[in-house]
Amino acid sequence: MFTVQLEFTHHHLQNPLSFILRAAQIYSDKIALIHTDVTNPVVYTFGIWAQRIQNLAYALIKAGIRPGDRVAVIAPNSAIITPINTRLKPQEVTYILEHSGSRLILVDYEYAHLAQSSKIPVIISNDTGRAGDPYESFLTNGRRLSEEKGWAGLDAEPDENAAAVLCYTSGTTGRPKGVITTLRGSYLAAIANAFEAQMNRDSTYLWILPMFHAAGWTFPWANVFAFATQVTLRTVDYAYIWNHLLHSAVTHYCGAPTVQIGIYSHPLARRLPKPVTAIIAGAAPTPHLISELEKKGIKPVHVYGLTETYGPFTRNYEQASLAAMSLEDRARSMARQGHAFATAEEVRVVYVREENEDRPLKDVPRDGKTLGEIVTRGNIVMKEYFRDPEATKKAFRGGSFRSGDLAVMHPDGSVAIMDRSKDIIISGGENASSLAIEQELASHPHVLEVSVVAREHPKWGERPMAFVILHPQHASNWRGRHHEFECDLKQHAKLRLPGFACPEWVEVVPELPKTSTGKILKTELRKVAAKL
Amino acid sequence: MFTVQLEFTHHHLQNPLSFILRAAQIYSDKIALIHTDVTNPVVYTFGIWAQRIQNLAYALIKAGIRPGDRVAVIAPNSAIITPINTRLKPQEVTYILEHSGSRLILVDYEYAHLAQSSKIPVIISNDTGRAGDPYESFLTNGRRLSEEKGWAGLDAEPDENAAAVLCYTSGTTGRPKGVITTLRGSYLAAIANAFEAQMNRDSTYLWILPMFHAAGWTFPWANVFAFATQVTLRTVDYAYIWNHLLHSAVTHYCGAPTVQIGIYSHPLARRLPKPVTAIIAGAAPTPHLISELEKKGIKPVHVYGLTETYGPFTRNYEQASLAAMSLEDRARSMARQGHAFATAEEVRVVYVREENEDRPLKDVPRDGKTLGEIVTRGNIVMKEYFRDPEATKKAFRGGSFRSGDLAVMHPDGSVAIMDRSKDIIISGGENASSLAIEQELASHPHVLEVSVVAREHPKWGERPMAFVILHPQHASNWRGRHHEFECDLKQHAKLRLPGFACPEWVEVVPELPKTSTGKILKTELRKVAAKL
CATH class of the missing domain: 3.40.50.12780 (ANL, N-terminal domain)
Incomplete structure (x- = not known):
């Protein structure tokens, strides 16, 4: 004490x-x-x-x-x-x-x-x-x-x-x-x-x-x-x-990004006379989102954190080279969760451990590839779960707070989330990141919002299924032709993703189930997928 | 511990x-x-x-x-x-x-x-x-x-x-x-x-x-x-x-202000293309200093502190009303040491106590008049004087750090230093603030820098003596006529200060003795005054 x-x-x-x-x-x-x-x-x-x-x-x-x-x-x-x-x-x-x-x-x-x-x-x-x-x-x-x-x-x-x-x-x-x-x-x-x-x-x-x-x-x-x-x-x-x-x-x-979509797509939306800073967390801003906000004079800043870290714990710090990049490259760079926030002491990506394992935490290599769990320490990590010593012990096992988010560590020391551990899709023995798939599908110009979950597959164990909201400007083009859009999007995916990560199913939907804080409820989507 | x-x-x-x-x-x-x-x-x-x-x-x-x-x-x-x-x-x-x-x-x-x-x-x-x-x-x-x-x-x-x-x-x-x-x-x-x-x-x-x-x-x-x-x-x-x-x-x-003078009066000085912030401590910026810096595109910020407070401990926070003020009024407002700095916990002005007095500290009223000592507490106050428990005890007596600076507390809670306790001039039983006198004398357009100290006086005990450096632009006008300038400055003072605070003596000098950190050495000036 x-x-x-x-x-x-x-x-x-x-x-x-x-x-x-x-x-x-x-x-x-x-x-x-x-x-x-x-x-x-x-x-x-x-x-x-x-x-x-x-x-x-x-x-x-x-x-x-x-x-x-x-x-x-x-x-x-x-x-x-x-x-x-x-x-x-x-x-x-x-x-x-x-x-x-x-x-x-x-x-x-x-x-x-x-x-x-x-x-x-x-x-x-x-x-x-x-x-x-x-x-x-x-x-x-x-x-x-x-x-x-x-x-x-x-x-x-x-x-x-x-x-x-x-x-x-x-x-x-x-x-x-x-x-x-x-x-x-x-x-x-x-x-x-x-x-x-x-x-x-x-x-x-x-x-x-x-x-x-x-x-x-x-x-x-x-x-x-x-x-x-x-x-x-x-x-x-x-x-x-x-x-x-x-x-x-x-x-x-x-x-969250979903709120930003509501903002830039509103009929009253126009270019603001003075620059406004929008601090975005919950999911990485897509190229479309970044470009739409910038058109309104709104500068997006991407941060990452949890209730357990008082909100923001990392930030995507803008590098000088960003200005010279194309929108696509800028969005790819801004999608990373980045480095430790001011007063945040330490952000690491460590090899995922079994529930009760007590080995010391071991950092994954800085290769931008090896998947590990984000763990954090420092003054802006919560004290405990109230009246739940078991959950507290589990969360702090190893001396750091275990976020439950799966990420890679890039050579420049920045962190990029691949998925929540429970949202990873195990497709033919490969770990497919639902976030990475969403990121690529969102680059299709007719996609407004997309969420990808695992669905059981007789041959591969699991395969990705995508739920898509069409962009209002383009929705009428695909009216009655959703099947054609699905083929188009799968084609788009094939050019950008390894085979095991390509969505096996695409479903156009009018809206996505969300938590009160704007996060997409993948548990609900998984239930829908299971029933199809 | x-x-x-x-x-x-x-x-x-x-x-x-x-x-x-x-x-x-x-x-x-x-x-x-x-x-x-x-x-x-x-x-x-x-x-x-x-x-x-x-x-x-x-x-x-x-x-x-x-x-x-x-x-x-x-x-x-x-x-x-x-x-x-x-x-x-x-x-x-x-x-x-x-x-x-x-x-x-x-x-x-x-x-x-x-x-x-x-x-x-x-x-x-x-x-x-x-x-x-x-x-x-x-x-x-x-x-x-x-x-x-x-x-x-x-x-x-x-x-x-x-x-x-x-x-x-x-x-x-x-x-x-x-x-x-x-x-x-x-x-x-x-x-x-x-x-x-x-x-x-x-x-x-x-x-x-x-x-x-x-x-x-x-x-x-x-x-x-x-x-x-x-x-x-x-x-x-x-x-x-x-x-x-x-x-x-x-x-x-x-x-410090003396360094600022060196900056704005240099031959290379010109208007800067982008605004620069100058953080000033050591003495209040004069109207002349503020105006000269502003002409160069340099924005002065007035802070106050000591080695014992890691540097800045208060700041003169700009009020919205400042923009509408005349330069003179702005300078008067900016001369105050202001309010507690970010992360500085507490700044008080308390009745001055005897060396070994142990009564609790008592705040002076917020009347802008009653003289007291600035005392401070908080995370950005030093831990101790190294290998000097006596001095530490003395400095922390009463539970706050005693700055040794004499000040008033204004009704808005801002602090204004009147003097170091040892620099107060006791003239005919009245406390004359050497800083307040300097502030008024510095408003004379031909004064570049001025320092005021106490000098013994047969009738009043002490009387103020001013040491003045003339502004280079005007120095030639007064060459060989220093006595006339002295009369002019005394007249200037009489219109602005109570009788006991008017300088009895004025001495035009080519430079002022300073510490390595740019503070004027009043101890030296007092010695000079005593010998005259």
Whole structure:
């Protein structure tokens, strides 16, 4: 265990709460939060926001919340403590509330039904920010103590390695796991994100990424550290998004590629007057995506990470040679997950080990070919899975966090993901990367989105099956001729992929099943494939 | 004491060495160091630089250097470990070498005489970077081990609170004190400087600030964290500086106001094609300085700090209202030392206490008037004075570091230094701030530089005396009429200052005595004043 005694002047806790205190000192009157696309719009300055945070702290104390207690928040993109995915089913939310042992639930009116069956005290917010709103009344409970005692009356957590946030993974397989992150890690990850995004007090961040997704990649804090303005949205509505991109001086946003497609293909989409940075994770940006975003004046930055790594843990760092490359080559280069992020200590690709193997981790060669598992260590790796020592032990076996993502290490030390270990297709004894296949199929100009999964095959064991959404501009050309398109795409694949990796089946579909965070649910596709 | 056991995957040391390892991974072929204004110019990429650092580590091990040992470096702006001021006299250097207990001296050929009388082993560098140079031979000693064992053969310091750098204060009064900073503090301060300066891989930093001054404010590391290129200079030569400003794509530099004067008043000075950021500390920038720098396309940023705070600890954060202000008002606003820097935890102004007083620290009111002492706490405050527990105890009495700088706290929470405690002039029982007087006298259009000290006065106890350097453009107008100029300046002062703060004496001088780091030596001026 860590024993940290605060007897030295030079050793201070690394706690992201310090960011808002500093912002409220330096830019008290600067706009911190814009929340306008609602019946009762609100705008908060750093000074007022800090005061509301102080009121909330006292209100929680008055409600009996003590250090270490969990407070659940079920809300759209407008609040954060122990965030719960609003897109889950009631029974899933109930599981998380029970597993987390939450002592209090702060819930938005739109999601009140998710907390209905809970025995835990519930505070509803009507998202008005006005007197009469139950959440505002709750804050008022804290205001008297707040006025009386101020910040001095609140004890800071004395251990920087204490839990900061409990965030549940989206759980594409099995029960969601509770990821415990620390104050120290949150502090460093937030500073790293602010630095990597080159944010400052002139920046405006648009909340498209859900805050319940890895605590919004620490951006709720990163923005405050940079004194940036945050624009919140209740829903991912592309008309609202374009309104803000065009009129709210937005400079940054984060989102998965599927969200980017929604952005660039919206009727309101046009070239932006000032450059905007889009931080993309979840899947590699395709050439088409890169080119479409660039046409709008949006610069894509490709990062990779997990809930267990506070969001971004690697970044595709732009090399000087990139400018001279063709779009195809640029996309190929940008598809790599890249190198360790700022404050991320170490990213390795090691030989995959059996479940209970205890041999030391061994790096794969830097040949861009040998498949291994990405493992990571450092201050921005989670502390543990909440109330799950078995899963924690398994994840940290060997002294590094095992991501479960299969990748190669290129000669320049950059990492490129080939697949989630469970998404690899074993075709005739060969490992076929579903991601690599998708990357090549996506280069067909008529493909908007594609997902590849394994399907049983009598001769080869497994063979790749591709599910494809056609590009709206070209869909009408292939109407009633899907079979011809399938032949065309297979031909396209044959020119680019080894035989065992070519899709045996191609299915044109109107949409793909996705998790609440925009990731394609391959488990669902595998079920569909199995039934065909 | 801190007990930190490294048993968790999520807890990693904060050590600025990690920056160069990461830079060498991500931008191995990018230029890290440019050192060209010498007979044997050298340019190093991040990859080669990292290799040289590894060689040096093994060479030091081979030379018998063990953890905790001090290695002294006496060199111009082209190296750093335990940096020693090259502008000191031999006996001062001898004192530092003895007090630090250095086990080895790395010395530049130009300063070899400073290490001549030492009994400690000396390695001379001829600054050639070529075979035959004794320093290169020393590195070669490490190369074989380096090739054999690589980074894996080097043990990282297991405690992030261990000493990183031992840097001696310039010591305007008494013996210089050895400031011990930590790895953790260096890591955070370097990231903070990179963020505050908004540096990135397109930045080029020009080394005007001496690296022996508070370890170059952690910029040797900050630049690497940002993947910026560093241009080193052996001496502060304004022709070389302008050559780099115009032709080396310089984006950032640091320096005291006196250095800035040298820059903007040089014959080569002209408007720069791209904006450059000048980070200024040591004294507040005057209206004249701000206007002259802005004419050259140089944006001044005012920071404040001490060797004991790793350099910058506060910054004058630009408010939106600044753009609409007159130059005079802007300068008045920019003269404040401002608010806590990124990662700096706390800056307070507290009532000045007697030497041995143990009452708790009490903040002065935020009225912009009440004089108190600046005290600080946080991760970027030094660990201790080396081998001087008495001085450490004194400096940390009350639980915060006592800066010795007298300041007021403005209603917006920003700090404004009035004076070093020893530079206050007690005139007729009133406290007159020599800095405030200088600020007003510097607004006279014919004043280039001014320094004000106390001089004994039979009636008032003390009265201010001003030493003035005339602006070169106007000096000829006043030739042979210094007495008339003195009357003119006194008149200028009377319109702006209370009677007790008006200079009783004005002396026009060709230059001012300065420390090696460009600070005006008021002790010398006081001696001159006493003798007049």
